[in-house]
Amino acid sequence: MGVAEFYGRWAALYDRIATAPGVARWRRAAAEAAADSGDTVVEMGCGTGANLPYLAERVGSEGSVVGVDITGPLLDRARERVVALDNVSIVQADATCPPLAEADAVLGTFVCGLFEDAAAVVDDWCDLVGSGGRVALMDATATETFLGRPLNPLFRAFVAAGAPGSTPGDVLRAPFGGFDGPLTRRVEASRTALAARTDDRRYETFAAGFVGLLSGRVR
Ligand SMILES: C[S@@+](CC[C@H](N)C(=O)[O-])C[C@H]1O[C@@H](n2cnc3c(N)ncnc32)[C@H](O)[C@@H]1O
Numbered sequence: 001m002g003v004a005e006f007y008g009r010w011a012a013l014y015d016r017i018a019t020a021p022g023v024a025r026w027r028r029a030a031a032e033a034a035a036d037s038g039d040t041v042v043e044m045g046c047g048t049g050a051n052l053p054y055l056a057e058r059v060g061s062e063g064s065v066v067g068v069d070i071t072g073p074l075l076d077r078a079r080e081r082v083v084a085l086d087n088v089s090i091v092q093a094d095a096t097c098p099p100l101a102e103a104d105a106v107l108g109t110f111v112c113g114l115f116e117d118a119a120a121v122v123d124d125w126c127d128l129v130g131s132g133g134r135v136a137l138m139d140a141t142a143t144e145t146f147l148g149r150p151l152n153p154l155f156r157a158f159v160a161a162g163a164p165g166s167t168p169g170d171v172l173r174a175p176f177g178g179f180d181g182p183l184t185r186r187v188e189a190s191r192t193a194l195a196a197r198t199d200d201r202r203y204e205t206f207a208a209g210f211v212g213l214l215s216g217r218v219r
Pocket of ligand 1: 003004007018044045046047048049050051068069070071074093094095096108109110111114
C-alpha cells in the first residue's frame with residue numbers, strides 16, 4: 001500500500017492522534033522554530049493541518065502559510081480546519097518536488113522518516129528558502145533518556161502500526177527491535193543534512209525524548 005492510500009484510509013484516526021492532548025505544545029514550538037512574523041512558510045506533509053493554525057498565528061496577517069500534502073482525504077480535513085484563516089492555503093502536491101519557487105521558511109513534522117532519500121529532500125528545502133531562510137524538522141525516534149528508554153518497545157510497535165505496508169506480524173515483532181531502523185536512519189539523515197546547511201540551530205525534545213525538533217537558518 002502506498003503512503004497516500006495508507007494515510008487516506010486512516011484519515012479520521014490520524015487526525016485524532018495528531019491533535020491529541022499534549023501535542024499542541026510541540027506544534028506551537030515547531031511553528032515558533034520555523035517561522036517569524038510576516039513570513040511565507042510552507043508546511044511539507046501537512047496532513048490534516050494540525051500545525052496550520054499555529055503557523056497562521058505565528059506569521060500573522062502580513063504573512064502566509066501554504067500546507068502541502070499528497071493525501072487528498074487528509075487535506076479535506078486540513079481545509080475544514082483552516083476555513084476561517086485568510087492567510088492559509090492548501091496545495092495537493094509532492095513535498096519532494098515543492099510546488100513553490102520561493103519561501104521564507106519550511107516546516108516538516110513527522111514526515112522526513114517517510115522519504116527514501118531524506119537528506120536530498122531537506123537539501124532541496126534549504127535551497128527553496130535560500131540564504132537566511134529557516135527550516136524546522138520535528139520527528140519521533142526511539143530515545144536514550146532514562147525516563148523514555150523503558151518505553152522504546154512500545155514506541156517500536158507504534159511505528160510498525162503506523163507504517164504504510166506493515167502487517168500485524170510486523171507490529172507484534174517490532175518491540176523486539178529492528179522495525180524502526182529505516183525511520184531512525186532517515187530522521188538522522190535529515191537532521192545531518194539540515195545541520196550541514198544551517199547556522200543558529202536550536203534543538204528541543206518532547207515526550208521523554210521521543211520527539212525532537214531541530215531548526216536552523218540556512219547559510
Ligand atoms: C505522519 S503524517 C504527518 C502529518 C503532519 N505533518 C502532522 O504532523 O500531523 C505524514 C504525512 O506526510 C504526507 N506525505 C508523505 N509523503 C509525502 C510526499 N512525498 N509529499 C507530500 N506529503 C507526503 C502524508 O500524506 C502524511 O500526511
